[in-house]
Amino acid sequence: MPKQTLELDVSRTPEMGADFRPARGLLAPTDLPEPTLDSENMLINIGPQHPATHGVLRLLLELDGETVVRCVPHIGYLHSSFEKLGEYRDWNQVVPLTDRMDYLAPLIYNCAYAMAVEKMMGIEVTERCRVVRVICMELDRIFSHLLWLGTWAIDVGAFTPFLYSFQEREKVYSLHEAYTGARITTSATRIGGMMADIPVGWDQGVRDFANGVVKTLDEIEFLLSTNGIHLGRTQGVGIISGEDALNYGFSGPNLRASGVPYDVRKDRPYYDYETYDFDIPIGEHGDCYDRYMVRIEEMRQSARLLHQALDRLPEGPINVQDPRVILPSKTDLMNDMESMIHHFKLVMEGVKAPAGESYMAVEGSKGELGMYVVSDGGSKPVRWRIRPPSFVNLSVIPKLVEGGMLADVIMVNASLDIVLGEIDR
Amino acid sequence: MSESISSGPVDPESPGTAVSGGASLPANLEAVHPSVPALRARFDDAILGHELVAGDEHIVYVDPARNFEILQWLKDDPDHRYTYLSDVTAVDYGGGRPLQVVYQLFSIPHRRHLRIKAELSLDALEIESVVPLWQSANWLEREVWDMFGVTFRNHPDPRRILMPEGYEEGHPLRKDFPLRGRFSRAEQTRRALSQDPEDYYVPSELAGGREPQLVPWQEFAGGRPPMSTTHDSTPTSHDPSARETGEG
Numbered sequence: 001m002p003k004q005t006l007e008l009d010v011s012r013t014p015e016m017g018a019d020f021r022p023a024r025g026l027l028a029p030t031d032l033p034e035p036t037l038d039s040e041n042m043l044i045n046i047g048p049q050h051p052a053t054h055g056v057l058r059l060l061l062e063l064d065g066e067t068v069v070r071c072v073p074h075i076g077y078l079h080s081s082f083e084k085l086g087e088y089r090d091w092n093q094v095v096p097l098t099d100r101m102d103y104l105a106p107l108i109y110n111c112a113y114a115m116a117v118e119k120m121m122g123i124e125v126t127e128r129c130r131v132v133r134v135i136c137m138e139l140d141r142i143f144s145h146l147l148w149l150g151t152w153a154i155d156v157g158a159f160t161p162f163l164y165s166f167q168e169r170e171k172v173y174s175l176h177e178a179y180t181g182a183r184i185t186t187s188a189t190r191i192g193g194m195m196a197d198i199p200v201g202w203d204q205g206v207r208d209f210a211n212g213v214v215k216t217l218d219e220i221e222f223l224l225s226t227n228g229i230h231l232g233r234t235q236g237v238g239i240i241s242g243e244d245a246l247n248y249g250f251s252g253p254n255l256r257a258s259g260v261p262y263d264v265r266k267d268r269p270y271y272d273y274e275t276y277d278f279d280i281p282i283g284e285h286g287d288c289y290d291r292y293m294v295r296i297e298e299m300r301q302s303a304r305l306l307h308q309a310l311d312r313l314p315e316g317p318i319n320v321q322d323p324r325v326i327l328p329s330k331t332d333l334m335n336d337m338e339s340m341i342h343h344f345k346l347v348m349e350g351v352k353a354p355a356g357e358s359y360m361a362v363e364g365s366k367g368e369l370g371m372y373v374v375s376d377g378g379s380k381p382v383r384w385r386i387r388p389p390s391f392v393n394l395s396v397i398p399k400l401v402e403g404g405m406l407a408d409v410i411m412v413n414a415s416l417d418i419v420l421g422e423i424d425r
Numbered sequence: 426m427s428e429s430i431s432s433g434p435v436d437p438e439s440p441g442t443a444v445s446g447g448a449s450l451p452a453n454l455e456a457v458h459p460s461v462p463a464l465r466a467r468f469d470d471a472i473l474g475h476e477l478v479a480g481d482e483h484i485v486y487v488d489p490a491r492n493f494e495i496l497q498w499l500k501d502d503p504d505h506r507y508t509y510l511s512d513v514t515a516v517d518y519g520g521g522r523p524l525q526v527v528y529q530l531f532s533i534p535h536r537r538h539l540r541i542k543a544e545l546s547l548d549a550l551e552i553e554s555v556v557p558l559w560q561s562a563n564w565l566e567r568e569v570w571d572m573f574g575v576t577f578r579n580h581p582d583p584r585r586i587l588m589p590e591g592y593e594e595g596h597p598l599r600k601d602f603p604l605r606g607r608f609s610r611a612e613q614t615r616r617a618l619s620q621d622p623e624d625y626y627v628p629s630e631l632a633g634g635r636e637p638q639l640v641p642w643q644e645f646a647g648g649r650p651p652m653s654t655t656h657d658s659t660p661t662s663h664d665p666s667a668r669e670t671g672e673g
Contacts, residue, residue: 076587083572084597088604119479246508246533249561262509262533358479359529359540361511370529374516382519387512387529395564424587 041069044406048077052155052410055420057394059409066406071398075391078424086384090350091117094384096187101386101422105144105365106186107136107176109422114189115270116360116371121191121353123325128316129193130271134309135206136188137362138302142213143172144365145295145302148417152292153224155414156233161220168216171209178202191351192326193319203310210306217299225293234288238400238412241286248399249392252367253294254416258286264363278305288415295417325351350379359387366390366417386425390418458483460505460539468495473544482540489526489543493553496541499530500558507532507539510555513565515573519600526552526575545575554580572598591620 047058056077062070082101086094098113099106111133118125125133146165153161173183178199180186188195224230240250245258255262263280265273281297283290319326327346328339353375361370370387393416400412457477464485465472474486487495499507507530516525523544530539543552554577555562566577567586574596577583584590588597593616594607606613 076589079587081597084602084604122480244560247560249510249559249565260533267533267536268531268538356478358482359512359538361531361538368511370512372512372514372527372529376518383516385512385514385516387514391564391568392561395561399560 046409048074053413054151054418056424057413057418057420059397059413061401061406061409063406068401068404068406068409071401071409073394073397075394075420075423078420080425082425083384083386086381088380090379091191091353091381092351094381095189096185098386099185099187101388101425102144102364102366102390102419103184103421104147104419105140106184107140107188108144108362108364108369110186110189111137112360112362112364112369112371113373114191115362116358116373117191117353119360120356120358120373120375121325123192123320123322125193125320126317127314128197129318129320131309131313132194132198132318133189134271134273134276135203135306135313138305138309139172139175139206139209141302141365142299142306143169144417144419145299146172146213148295148414149220152414153220155410156224156230158223158227158230161223164216164220168209168213171205171212175202175205175209178205190319190326192322197318203313206306207310210303210310214300214303217296221296225296231289233407233411234292234415236285237288237404237408238415239285239287240396240400244399245286245396248396250367250396251389251392252364252417253298254291254367254393256280257283257290257294259284264361264368268361270360270362276305276308278302278308288411291415291417352377352379353381357383361387364389366419366422367393386422388422388425390416390420391423394418394423457481458537458539460499460507460537461485463502463504464495464499467498471495482538484540484542486542486544489545489552492526492528492541492543493555493558496528496530496555497558499539499541505532505537506534507537509533510559510561510565513555513562513569515569515575515598517573517598517600521547523547524550524573524575526569528555550574551576551578553578556581570596572596574599589620 042063044061044063045058046061047053048056053059058074058077060072060074061068080100082097086097089097095110095113098109102109115133146169150162150165150169153159153165176186177183179202180188180195240248240258242255242258242260245255246260246262250258250260251262259282261280261282264270265278266280278301279297281294281301283294323339323342323346325346327333328336328343332339333343334340353373355375355377357372357374359370359372361368363369367389368387369389370385372383372385372387373381374383374385376382397412397416400416401409404412461475461483464487468487468491471488471491472485473488476484476486478484496507499505509531511529511531512527513529514527516527518525523546526543526545528541528543530541531537532539545552550573552575554566556566556577557579563580563582564586566580567582567584569575570577570580570583571585571588585592595602597606608616
């Protein structure tokens, strides 16, 4: 027989009892049987406004003592219907929607969207643009992981790593601002290139950041990686096997912490990632600690990638010379009738994508980020779908926390590295 | 030739294998992707078409009545091993055209990507759930139900996921759904205010398929339903009628 659940809600006023019946208390009828203590499960609600849920996530937990019996996540509190909005915008106007989904790694989302549309249209971006986008994506991978690291440390009870990592993040904010003019909502890509070429000295700024962040990581690792409290809170907590992780759709660092070496950059390479020299860190236990270690190591690898990409950054134009997608230069516009027509059509009608579709997967900071775009030949998407890595990663949380302790729920949730803007979209 | 068996549903004019996108045409399209001829050989009449888009992306149209066995075979067959289900979504082209349910598969051992589509006519939006094959389909199929109204048979938890459980305006990503919703802004506000937040913090939420949380609008118009006959209730901060007058 299933255990009877008992409603525990002290904030409820007596006249607002469930089923419109007076709640137990002063007004309760005396003939209600007292529940036996060993048959009570407690209902705990975490969120949606709770700092440890990293956004507006709501977890409903049924507890037997301190053990989690059931966990039901509720999402949708931040739903903005980006996919529907995208169907009412032309192809370039969708770009600002992408960085509002994952505001922790906006450039990755900008790039992934532009790549999907370019693939559908058969556009090859310039060599310089490819390398600049690699730099942008690796920079934002570190950017996102640093926020995860800081909040993770807060959740485990350590405050100093949060300050260290946010100090480094501030440098990326400045780099974003120097390049795109915005610190979070970058909207840096356009179909066929970027909104501008990188400013003078920006590459040196990225190089300085890549050098500095590795040192900061050493300091944070010194504080956390062998810290007894940290080990006790994370090792052996939230374990998932590699086979289960695949079946449940884990991707990114979460999947690799369970020992599955699936990384989109290696398995479905794009932008010449196969020619870069970098390693994919793999965990072996699939617990919270391994997910921590995998992300720490990934930041070091991304710093390596940044150096390599900066070394090979070629000269040349950043945008394709394709009048279908990129505005002609001002000089051409003023002197050349054909350029003026292209300019007029692009401005008035927007980019027109031929009928077709494409699914472009990139390795986002949270996992496999897929952009699925469908066109019917018009200047607006028929369908624009994001394969949300955090959404699928979060769906595993009941499996990870059920049977564990209540305190571990916080650590498991922190180890998944979710961003609710992208889960709810 | 196997290509001439049927036509790709999206492009009925071109026979069998349709190509779009910027890439040049390979000599034998299906030889490029080993899973496509294998699928044709195994499930002859259930494979309704094949399409190559964006240069290297293969789409196979399958019979929606047999999606489960086809996907199961793709997952388990040692030559294919599509162990990773990246995404389940749907595409509505509008204009009464059939709605497509899209599965993005990836085979990690063979490093192959394959897209499976099943077309459902708008009056029969129902398809077998693939959650028994991939647990990752759980929330993804819930989202397709929420956004497109496709019913997944044998889904373990067939609730809405992004929209609230009592959402009555339909399925937002359908083309016939207006951008701002079906109800007026005033009606949307009234409905939001008529929800009882206390309904969200009860054990029945754990039980899965629970009662809709909306207090029916007609009842709400006449005040709250009687809560208890034993005592008079003074308006509290929880009382939606008190709140509505305060904000209205």
